[in-house]
Amino acid sequence: MAIFITGGARSGKSGFAEAYAAKLAKQGIYVATSQAWDEEMKERTARHRQDRKQSGxxxxxxxxxxxxxxxxxxxxxxxxGEPERPVVLVDCLTLWLTNWLLRVDHGPDDERDADPHRYDELHAEAEKLTAAVAAYTGPLLLVTNEVGSGIVPAYPLGRRFRDEAGRLNRKLAAICGEAYLVVAGIPLDLKKHAFAFDED
Known part of the structure; x- marks a missing residue:
């Protein structure tokens, strides 16, 4: 079963995901989607890896x-078919989206603006990911960021990222069995409290 976990920066979503993972299986596979572009990111990645090692x-x-x-x-x-499958934790989807967005959004501005299909590859990858999550039968936790609650970004790529992240989160939350929003370290069960239209 897939579990969707979202929240703002430093909300505690990754800590919640790791604690939840430990309750789902005796061992886990941590899928890190970040790329270390600079020294700060390299240090951050090394610190997270060390924290996981020290967790036991x-x-x-x-x-x-x-x-x-x-x-x-x-x-x-x-x-x-394994009787005790490891839990898989993906952290995080918005970094994965960033990697793809930077890959497809390249070249001079006038060339990008003239190409109406430049995001087709990104959308195809999002569909592939959605299908892979739906098909996954073991315990799977997906960590993402809630990025659409702040101000509108001042530049086109930032606005594109915000919109694509919102679409991706909606798609994946819809197919996951559970969905949580972590606020100030407190996880809220979204599906348990979701509004449902009455069916005629």
Whole structure:
């Protein structure tokens, strides 16, 4: 079953995801989607890896910045049928989205603006990821960021990121069995409190 976990920066969503993972399985696979572009990011990545090591929970870390759908399909094949499957924790979807957005949004502004299909690859990858999550039968936690609650970004790529993140979060939350919003370290069960229209 897939579990969707969202929240703002430093809300405690990753800590909640890791604690939840420890209750779902005796061991876990931590899928890190970040790319270390600078020294601060390298230090942050190393610190997170050390924190997981010191937690005492047996994590196996896989770094995968782009081919997330393919990785989930491979892990499904490797562990299908096992009586005690490891929990898979993806942290995080918005970094994965950033990696793809930067990959497809390249070149001079006038060339990008003239190409109406430049985001087709990004949308295709989002569909592939959604299908891979839906097909995954083991315990799976997806961590993402809630980025649409602040001011409208002042630049086009920032606005594109905000919109694409919102669309991706909606798609994945809809197919996950559970969805949580973490605010100030407190996880809120979104599906439990979701409004439902009356059916005639």
């Amino acid at each position: 929970y047996p994590w196996r870390t896989i770094e995968e910045p782009l081919a997330l759908a393919e990785l989930l399909a491979r892990l499904e094949g490797e562990h299908a």
